[in-house]
Amino acid sequence: MSERVWWRDGVVYQVYPRSFADANGDGIGDLEGIRGKLSYLASLGVDALWISPVYPSPMADFGYDVSDYRGIDPLFGDIEAMDALIHDAHGMGLKVILDFVPNHSSDEHPWFRESRRSRDSAFRDWYLWRDPAPDGGPPNNWLSNFGGSAWTFDAPTGQYYLHLFLDKQPDLNWRNPVVREAMYDAMRFWLRRGVDGFRVDVIYHVMKDAGFRDNPPNPDYQPGVDAEAHRQLPVHTADLPEVQGVVAAMRSVVDEFPDRVLIGEIYLPLDRIVAYYGQNLEGANLPFNFLLIGAPWEARFIGGLIERYEAALPKGGWPNWVLGNHDKPRIASRVGDAQARVAAVLLLTLRGTPTMYYGDEIGMHDVAIPFADVRDPFERNEPGKGLGRDPQRTPMRWFPREGAGFTRGIPWLPLGDAVATINVDSQQHEPDSLLTLYRALLALRREHTALSRGAIKVLDCNDAVLVYERFDDTGSFTVALNFSDNDAAMPVSLAGELVLSTYGEGDAQATTLRANEARVLRSPSARSPGQR
Known part of the structure; x- marks a missing residue:
């Protein structure tokens, strides 16, 4: 592991394009806006930007309903704008990862329009039609993840088509080899243009039961709280054994091009997440690990989670960690401002590739959206359950002024409160x-291989404090995190030089951590990952 591998040793930063930077003043972010902020990302210290979908789309689900897998929606720019963004990013040492949405297309995609034209259409079998x-x-009885039946009746042809999401997102038939090749060719189209890899949307859903058997009921379903889809266990609509062949084929396509990455979106239990590495690591390079997003924010639980994840990884499989994304509440809203600082230290000192979500580095919170202003179809389909994703998709705050430096126009979602303090310009010169803190952590991680690719060992924890070590043959770091609002005793004694504290300064030999404090200490002694 002496040679640097960008997707292993680096940090991925997710950009939600509608909300990152608006260059043309229409209130919606675009590719030129992202391109204009590449220098910020480079100076922040991340290594790659993952851009959520920018393909042509009717925007029923804000780009996750794709009508052309080889284009750019005019809302965001054009293919030349994407080429320029990739060129400039590479010139700054940044990689570019695109979202790929293989489970479903838009109902306005030419493939589906032709498929629904007639039962005899050559494209009929590109989608899932049933009597x-x-x-x-x-x-x-299959249910849509956005509520209601997963089937919509098409009167002209007298059959139903399947959609595990909106009725405007018909599912592609991945049992059809022609569909597979068309999608693999779409991936090659972007890889040839210089894209450095893909984050594959709901990769675990692409294969469905060939017999279309009913899903069984979920005994743990909570009416009025859970999404309607949770009434069932998706044993026939998710994580089928045949999915692994699709993932391996996608990996083969990516591997046709040097130095690329395949990341899979997988909301499954731990034992199933790690299965997506493949039996011989022929699957996803990084099956996304979302376990921190739903984990109780407690020292003992997270210490145990780290150990369980490390033990479950296949030999040679590289871990990854995610604290937030466009589908889940922001970390600052989940744990509070003080613990968001502890979370930053956790994310950027764990073993594995971290993924940051835009705005988390300045402490953006979820923004309450009045129902009249809700844009997300999930919330509109199942109101009152708090399932809407608009609150965590609000525009990035760049400056403490009207429009927050995001737009000259009216932002597509409200900016929320505290723009005067929660913005890049106000924070970038504040020590x-x-x-x-994020800049310091990213610089520390980049400078020391013990933090970017070294081994990890959980040393101890108590009810409040988690302590672990990161080490390789160049050095050793000890990380201590206080998950409580009170001063807390250290479960083990620490030694070394204090290189970072969320309080700024501190005593390296202190036997207690201050409330909501995280510390990183460096030991001059080095040891190999095989030592314990």
């Missing part, structure tokens, strides 16, 4: 700001 049940209803 009605004997009573005329849907073919089975105790969250942004300054």
